[in-house]
Amino acid sequence: MALILNGDEEQFQQSVRRLVAERSPLPKLRELMSSGQPFDPEVWKQLSALGLTGLIIPAEHGGAEAGYSVLSVAFAELGAGLVASPLLADTLAAGAVARLGDDAALSRLLPGIASGELIATLAVGAQLGEPQLGEHSGTARADGDALTGEIAPVLNAAQADVLLIPAAAGDATALFEVAAGTPGLEVTPLPSLDHSRSLARVRLDGAPGRRLDGDAAAALGFAADLANLAVASEQLGGMGACLEMTTEYAKIRAAFGRPIGAFQGVKHRLANLRTSWELAHAALRDAARAADSRPADFPRAACVARIAVSASYVDAAVATVQLHGGIGFTWEHDAHLYQKNAISQHALFGGPGEQLDRLTSLLADAGA
Amino acid sequence: MSERSVDDFRSRARAWLEQNAPRRGDGDNEPGGPGRADIAAQQAFQARLYDAGFAGITWPSEYGGQGLTNAEQIAFGEAARDFALPVGAFVIGLGMPGPTILELGTEEQKKRYLPKLLRGEEIWCQLFSEPSAGSDVASLTTTAARVKGDGEADGEWVLNGQKVWTSGAQYSDYGAVIARTDPTVPKHNGITMFIVDMHAPGVTVRPLKVATGATPFNEVFFDQVRLPADSVIGEVNDGWRAAVVMLRNERVAIGTMAAPRTSPLSYDSLSGLAARLGSGADPGLRRKLAELYVRERSVRLFGRLLREEAMAGRDPGPRGSVAKLAGAELGTFASLVAADVLGPAAAASDREDVREVLNAMLSAPGSSIAGGTNEIQRNIIGERVLGLPKDPGVDRSTPFNQLRVGTLRRVEGGKVGSDRRTGDGADT
Numbered sequence: 001m002a003l004i005l006n007g008d009e010e011q012f013q014q015s016v017r018r019l020v021a022e023r024s025p026l027p028k029l030r031e032l033m034s035s036g037q038p039f040d041p042e043v044w045k046q047l048s049a050l051g052l053t054g055l056i057i058p059a060e061h062g063g064a065e066a067g068y069s070v071l072s073v074a075f076a077e078l079g080a081g082l083v084a085s086p087l088l089a090d091t092l093a094a095g096a097v098a099r100l101g102d103d104a105a106l107s108r109l110l111p112g113i114a115s116g117e118l119i120a121t122l123a124v125g126a127q128l129g130e131p132q133l134g135e136h137s138g139t140a141r142a143d144g145d146a147l148t149g150e151i152a153p154v155l156n157a158a159q160a161d162v163l164l165i166p167a168a169a170g171d172a173t174a175l176f177e178v179a180a181g182t183p184g185l186e187v188t189p190l191p192s193l194d195h196s197r198s199l200a201r202v203r204l205d206g207a208p209g210r211r212l213d214g215d216a217a218a219a220l221g222f223a224a225d226l227a228n229l230a231v232a233s234e235q236l237g238g239m240g241a242c243l244e245m246t247t248e249y250a251k252i253r254a255a256f257g258r259p260i261g262a263f264q265g266v267k268h269r270l271a272n273l274r275t276s277w278e279l280a281h282a283a284l285r286d287a288a289r290a291a292d293s294r295p296a297d298f299p300r301a302a303c304v305a306r307i308a309v310s311a312s313y314v315d316a317a318v319a320t321v322q323l324h325g326g327i328g329f330t331w332e333h334d335a336h337l338y339q340k341n342a343i344s345q346h347a348l349f350g351g352p353g354e355q356l357d358r359l360t361s362l363l364a365d366a367g368a
Numbered sequence: 369m370s371e372r373s374v375d376d377f378r379s380r381a382r383a384w385l386e387q388n389a390p391r392r393g394d395g396d397n398e399p400g401g402p403g404r405a406d407i408a409a410q411q412a413f414q415a416r417l418y419d420a421g422f423a424g425i426t427w428p429s430e431y432g433g434q435g436l437t438n439a440e441q442i443a444f445g446e447a448a449r450d451f452a453l454p455v456g457a458f459v460i461g462l463g464m465p466g467p468t469i470l471e472l473g474t475e476e477q478k479k480r481y482l483p484k485l486l487r488g489e490e491i492w493c494q495l496f497s498e499p500s501a502g503s504d505v506a507s508l509t510t511t512a513a514r515v516k517g518d519g520e521a522d523g524e525w526v527l528n529g530q531k532v533w534t535s536g537a538q539y540s541d542y543g544a545v546i547a548r549t550d551p552t553v554p555k556h557n558g559i560t561m562f563i564v565d566m567h568a569p570g571v572t573v574r575p576l577k578v579a580t581g582a583t584p585f586n587e588v589f590f591d592q593v594r595l596p597a598d599s600v601i602g603e604v605n606d607g608w609r610a611a612v613v614m615l616r617n618e619r620v621a622i623g624t625m626a627a628p629r630t631s632p633l634s635y636d637s638l639s640g641l642a643a644r645l646g647s648g649a650d651p652g653l654r655r656k657l658a659e660l661y662v663r664e665r666s667v668r669l670f671g672r673l674l675r676e677e678a679m680a681g682r683d684p685g686p687r688g689s690v691a692k693l694a695g696a697e698l699g700t701f702a703s704l705v706a707a708d709v710l711g712p713a714a715a716a717s718d719r720e721d722v723r724e725v726l727n728a729m730l731s732a733p734g735s736s737i738a739g740g741t742n743e744i745q746r747n748i749i750g751e752r753v754l755g756l757p758k759d760p761g762v763d764r765s766t767p768f769n770q771l772r773v774g775t776l777r778r779v780e781g782g783k784v785g786s787d788r789r790t791g792d793g794a795d796t
Contacts, residue, residue: 003669004680258760264759268747279666280666307659363658
């Protein structure tokens with residue numbers, strides 16, 4: 001299947017881009033930062049109305065079944081605009097539930113997620129895949145249906161109607177559904193570096209959960225791949241926005257009698273970033289296509305895309321602050337919003353070392 | 369062009385290649401290029417390729433081409449990737465002088481030279497870089513002057529000077545050469561491109577030994593070489609335009625060349641070597657190898673994306689420079705990883721697989737130089753992809769004979785002609 005976008009994908013890309021520009025331009029994020037609100041419910045309604053909440057949900061559960069390539073295109077646009085929303089949390093929860101295949105859970109959770117009325121989150125902390133007991137980001141353990149433990153940071157936990165908690169149940173990991181407000185569940189919002197990413201600490205003290213049927217390890221593994229695809233898409237969008245902003249500024253800001261973009265010190269740095277962006281973009285398109293049509297390749301391709309973009313986005317965001325000079329270091333300028341986003345994204349759902357280790361074992365498994 | 373006819377073409381190409389071409393395998397990474405002995409065999413293969421209808425796929429049929437589109441060209445390239453086609457001697461002629469003559473040559477030139485090139489009867493080289501003109505190839509000092517005096521044919525030229533980094537000059541029949549024809553105007557405006565007969569009196573070809581010890585290139589000397597009036601490609605003093613056409617073709621050729629997986633610096637080769645040398649268990653090295661895999665795969669996928677865009681009718685244009693730069697930087701990174709894989713074996717080893725890697729490490733900087741240095745590619749990406757302003761240098765407006773060119777001071781210790789061999793290898 002072709003890496004380049006088809007006509008439908010391009011059209012959808014334009015729709016999301018327009019929505020971001022009209023409904024959630026960057027001043028929106030600043031409003032949220034001032035008010036402390038994690039996201040704007042009106043914007044969330046618009047995103048749901050455009051169908052973003054149901055892209056990977058089967059039609060029988062109210063979704064559009066549009067696939068992962070379209071999902072990646074949407075996340076890239078949201079990432080470029082630093083749009084605050086619980087879409088990533090919902091997407092990972094929906095992906096995990098769908099892979100789990102617990103019929104009752106599918107009917108109970110997916111229609112609400114597809115319509116945007118239900119916010120769900122998968123409480124996996126900062127790591128990828130199945131939680132390892134004793135790790136820093138914490139895990140829960142189940143005694144019958146009673147859950148105990150601490151998990152942090154959890155995406156949109158403070159806004160979620162439903163939390164999906166991976167917990168050690170005997171020898172195996174199982175997924176438990178816990179509704180917001182359940183006694184024994186304590187959710188504490190954490191100060192996020194990046195305001196577009198709402199994170200919280202989840203404490204469980206004998207909270208009753210509903211155990212879901214299915215292979216939880218496989219579901220968590222798939223959620224990890226999906227997180228790589230979605231976050232890499234957002235990162236690529238953010239990196240593209242940084243490059244565009246800085247390139248335009250280099251054309252109009254003059255020093256020593258010429259636009260600063262004429263100096264090779266500036267020009268070459270931007271050329272290097274553009275090169276990294278092009279490579280990451282190609283890797284991301286491959287990962288999105290793999291998710292739709294070559295599922296056996298998806299874990300490796302998603303990991304490659306994530307590694308290709310993650311550190312480069314941090315580079316681009318730092319360069320955006322620095323190449324703008326003094327103005328780029330002010331609160332009024334948007335550069336620091338991207339820098340915060342880039343640093344936070346680089347750390348979430350598998351930091352750089354963890355991603356490289358994951359890729360190493362995927363390549364070893366493939367006998368490469 | 370329908371998708372079906374392209375698919376048919378691809379399967380025909382694949383079937384023909386299965387029958388006629390050797391498969392790519394280990395041991396076909398000869399760094400030195402073809403030797404003189406197998407030139408005849410290459411010419412025979414090219415003739416068969418021509419007879420089968422796979423030479424000059426996009427060239428018009430009146431000059432021996434197939435008159436098809438880029439889609440068929442790309443389809444053939446993809447089908448051919450698994451084969452080691454013995455056509456190295458023709459890569460330059462078909463990739464650079466050929467398309468340039470097609471675009472700018474006279475009707476007579478096209479009819480005279482292109483069919484013989486396609487059929488493998490005549491081999492071409494490209495003569496751009498000079499000891500004093502590498503990245504800044506427009507500051508070349510080879511001259512071509514009109515012959516004056518009685519008894520001479522009207523408009524004949526005489527060529528004097530030196531070219532460097534010329535691939536295949538030792539077995540070429542013709543070359544595309546650029547020379548200064550007017551030094552009193554700014555450098556880009558006084559250059560003309562000519563066809564030069566490499567067998568003509570006054571042409572001397574000498575092998576050029578490079579950092580690895582191999583001699584894959586040549587130096588070419590012109591001493592009072594006569595050029596007929598009809599050897600000009602394009603217009604007199606408009607040779608820079610012709611050179612730009614040729615360099616653009618070169619960059620796309622280099623940038624989209626898929627590195628064979630059997631390259632000693634590939635992830636597959638280096639992870640295999642790490643396992644054999646026992647360095648594969650080190651967690652730091654495993655991470656570096658994983659990063660190499662990511663970079664290698666991204667470069668390959670970007671090449672594929674560019675080819676898809678070309679097939680969809682979108683001109684990749686200056687983004688060929690992104691592929692060229694990324695490929696060169698991949699080689700640089702792979703060399704660093706290779707050094708970690710080798711450990712102390714890098715300093716001394718009698719293992720053949722180690723020596724292959726070391727040779728590839730020494731070769732790697734070459735790809736950051738040949739076909740336009742990394743710095744030149746960054747300028748192109750900055751100016752033509754990102755649209756940043758050009759550096760307003762004095763060299764565009766000053767008459768050439770008032771410009772400073774080449775190496776301005778002899779460097780102590782640079783015994784191997786620090787003022788002679790500074791070209792950037794733009795002639796590959």
